[in-house]
Amino acid sequence: MRQTQLFTKTKKESPADEVSLNAELLIKAGFINKEMAGVYSYLPLGLRVIKKIEDIIREEMNAIGGQEMKTSVMQNKEVWEKSGRWSDEVVDNWFKTTLKNGGEVGLSFTNEEAHANIMKQYINSYKDLPVYSYDFKDIFRNETRSKSGILRGREFYWKALYSFSKNEEEHNKFYEKAKEAYKNIFKRVGIGHLTYLTFASGGTFSKFSHEFQTLTSVGEDTIYLDENKGIAINKEVYTDEVLESLDVKKEELVENKSIEVGNIFSLGTKFSAPLNLKYKNENGEEIEVVMGSYGIGLSRLMGTVVEVLSDDKGIIWPDNIAPFKVHLLTLGKDENVVIRAEEIYKEFIEKGIEVLFDDRDDVSAGEKFADSDLIGIPYRVVVSKRSLSDGGYEIKKRIEPNGKILTKDDLFDLLKANS
RNA sequence: CGGGGUGUAGUAUAUCGGUAGUAUCCGUGUUUUGGGAACACGAGGGCCGGGUUCGAUUCCCGGCACCCCGACCA
Numbered sequence: 001m002r003q004t005q006l007f008t009k010t011k012k013e014s015p016a017d018e019v020s021l022n023a024e025l026l027i028k029a030g031f032i033n034k035e036m037a038g039v040y041s042y043l044p045l046g047l048r049v050i051k052k053i054e055d056i057i058r059e060e061m062n063a064i065g066g067q068e069m070k071t072s073v074m075q076n077k078e079v080w081e082k083s084g085r086w087s088d089e090v091v092d093n094w095f096k097t098t099l100k101n102g103g104e105v106g107l108s109f110t111n112e113e114a115h116a117n118i119m120k121q122y123i124n125s126y127k128d129l130p131v132y133s134y135d136f137k138d139i140f141r142n143e144t145r146s147k148s149g150i151l152r153g154r155e156f157y158w159k160a161l162y163s164f165s166k167n168e169e170e171h172n173k174f175y176e177k178a179k180e181a182y183k184n185i186f187k188r189v190g191i192g193h194l195t196y197l198t199f200a201s202g203g204t205f206s207k208f209s210h211e212f213q214t215l216t217s218v219g220e221d222t223i224y225l226d227e228n229k230g231i232a233i234n235k236e237v238y239t240d241e242v243l244e245s246l247d248v249k250k251e252e253l254v255e256n257k258s259i260e261v262g263n264i265f266s267l268g269t270k271f272s273a274p275l276n277l278k279y280k281n282e283n284g285e286e287i288e289v290v291m292g293s294y295g296i297g298l299s300r301l302m303g304t305v306v307e308v309l310s311d312d313k314g315i316i317w318p319d320n321i322a323p324f325k326v327h328l329l330t331l332g333k334d335e336n337v338v339i340r341a342e343e344i345y346k347e348f349i350e351k352g353i354e355v356l357f358d359d360r361d362d363v364s365a366g367e368k369f370a371d372s373d374l375i376g377i378p379y380r381v382v383v384s385k386r387s388l389s390d391g392g393y394e395i396k397k398r399i400e401p402n403g404k405i406l407t408k409d410d411l412f413d414l415l416k417a418n419s
Numbered sequence: 420c421g422g423g424g425u426g427u428a429g430u431a432u433a434u435c436g437g438u439a440g441u442a443u444c445c446g447u448g449u450u451u452u453g454g455g456a457a458c459a460c461g462a463g464g465g466c467c468g469g470g471u472u473c474g475a476u477u478c479c480c481g482g483c484a485c486c487c488c489g490a491c492c493a
Contacts, residue, residue: 012443012455013431017485037485093492110493144420144491151493158493211493220492260493297493332452366454373454386453394453 001324003358006030008043010371020218022303023149025315029374031323038146038154045375046302048323050157053298054136056188056320057159060181064174066132066161071114073138075106079117083274093142107140112293115162116271123289126166126281130174134161136298148218150303151259157299163292164272166279171266171290178264178294182212186261189301190318194308195261198223199246200234205268207245208237212262216308219259226252261301267291315376316398319418324356326415327377331365331384341383344393344408353415373398379415 008030015027018034026032031046042050058068080086086106088094095107108114115133122128136159146154163178165171179197186195191214198211213223213232222235226248233242233253243250272278272289281287302321309316319325326348330341341359348355356377358368365384372380380403382394393411396403406414 009444010455011430016425016431019486034485139493141492145487145489147487156493160493263493295493300493334452361452364452364454364456366452366456368455369453370455382453384453 001356003356004360006044006356008045010374018149020147020149020151020303020307021310022151022306025306025310025374026150026303029315029376032150038143038152040150040153040155040299045323049302049317049321050298052321052323053189053301054159057136057185057296057298060185060188061132061134061159061161064132064177064181065130066134068134068136069118070135071108071111071118071137073108073140075108075114076117077104077106079113079275080106082276083113083271085113093144095140095142108137109139109141111135111137111139111160112162112267112271112291113275115160116164116275116277116289116291119164119289120275120277123164123277123279126279126287129164129166129279129289130170131164132161132174133164134159134294148220148303150299151218151307152220153299156297158295158297161294163294164277165290165292166281166287167290171292175264175266175292178292179210182262182264182294182296185296186212186214188320189305190320191261191305191308196223196225196230196232196258198232198234198258198260199237199242200263201237202266203270205270206266209263209265211260213258214261214304214308215256215258216304217257218307219257221258221260223256223258224253225256227254228252232256232258259300259304259307261304262294262296264294265292267293310376313370314374317376317378319378322376322378324354324377325419326353326355326379326381327358327372327375328355328381329358329368329372329383330361331368331382331386333361334385337383337385337388340388344381344383347408347412351412353419381411 010030011028014024018024018027026046027034030043031049033041033043035041077086085091094109096104098104119131123131138155139158140155143152143154146152163171163174165174186192195212195214198213199208200211202208211234213221223232224238225232229248268290269288272291277289278286279289306315328341328345330337345355345357376398378398380396380398387394387405390405392405392407394403394405395411395414
């Protein structure tokens with residue numbers, strides 16, 4: 001894409017009404033637009049990142065048998081009354097509204113009921129199980145206080161998968177697979193090295209739930225990390241008993257602030273019982289379905305990446321979720337420079353390498369570099385009089401201080417080797 | 420929901436009870452191009468409602484919005 005065609009522009013000034021780093025950088029670089037507290041629009045660059053994250057999650061969910069669907073945002077009150085979660089006394093952060101005919105609807109704040117209710121239509125026999133359904137969805141929560149940019153919004157984007165299994169054993173097998181899939185996701189998104197499987201409170205049907213916590217000082221959670229074992233314990237379940245059951249020693253734990261980027265949870269029959277979600281086994285007996293829930297906040301994940309990977313110049317996107325792989329810059333209006341840049345731009349496109357081409361001819365070199373650092377695309381390729389007289393194209397990784405001059409063939413070889 | 424703070428051009432800010440200033444951004448022109456270029460000219464502003472006052476952007480009251488701390492949540 002040509003930067004002259006991109007309608008967003010970078011801002012030099014930080015927004016006055018944002019303190020959090022993720023919002024500051026994402027707004028300055030033109031990835032998101034703030035609409036109101038806790039509500040952000042995703043602009044072309046930001047949407048590209050969200051879609052990259054979405055693709056990674058989709059691949060991992062499909063790999064463990066997930067089937068994608070899209071559940072409605074408007075939710076049927078009756079279904080939620082059955083599960084006991086319609087009342088404001090039970091859930092106080094619903095966004096609810098009234099229909100013209102007087103009926104009430106709510107906007108999705110979570111998805112267990114929606115999925116389980118659909119499954120009532122399709123799960124009748126043991127032959128129908130297991131089933132793993134998921135969707136990507138905008139979720140609405142009437143938070144009393146949203147904060148930290150896109151880390152905690154009133155409207156946010158998530159993936160939720162629900163597992164429907166015949167029994168505990170079948171459930172547990174899938175649960176372990178989901179755990180591995182989640183590890184893959186955070187690794188592929190680029191924060192695997194900072195993200196830890198964390199034991200948290202489980203509820204009625206299991207001792208623990210599992211959270212994926214990314215270390216960052218802006219996090220809202222406190223965890224106790226055992227670096228060697230690669231696991232952590234949420235403060236909410238940090239007791240001697242728990243430590244013993246997990247075979248970790250207090251002396252080896254380090255307290256950290258962290259943000260929950262995902263969680264997986266055994267639900268047992270908490271929803272299948274009230275919603276009457278049952279199947280018949282081989283003997284014709286009716287059995288309640290065993291459920292599990294597996295969530296990731298994509299918008300929060302994007303914000304977390306920005307929080308933990310940026311530097312003083314701007315964002316540093318990991319290769320897998322960067323809006324583009326290459327940021328191509330021309331310096332100067334020299335005719336030969338422009339011709340060579342146009343040439344290599346076409347070649348990037350032909351080779352299927354995602355490229356943002358800073359083809360602006362009225363912008364100084366310094367400004368182009370500053371913008372490029374702020375936007376944070378992994379590879380910067382410069383075409384200028386100097387680079388051409390030095391023998392080709394300068395390529396520099398965003399995370400490295402210095403670049404090098406390569407011929408076109410070597411440049412494409414390098415990019416190919418790193419894709 | 421408790422506590423604290425802030426609302427001035429697109430953005431970031433200054434001053435002031437009496438014609439609202441600067442930077443950036445934007446438009447025009449000339450000269451520039453390897454780390455946010457220079458000059459000239461031009462356009463653009465006081466959250467909403469009420470009160471005090473000859474006069475309010477400024478002071479007072481109410482509302483709304485936004486930020487931060489706490490409680491609560493992916």
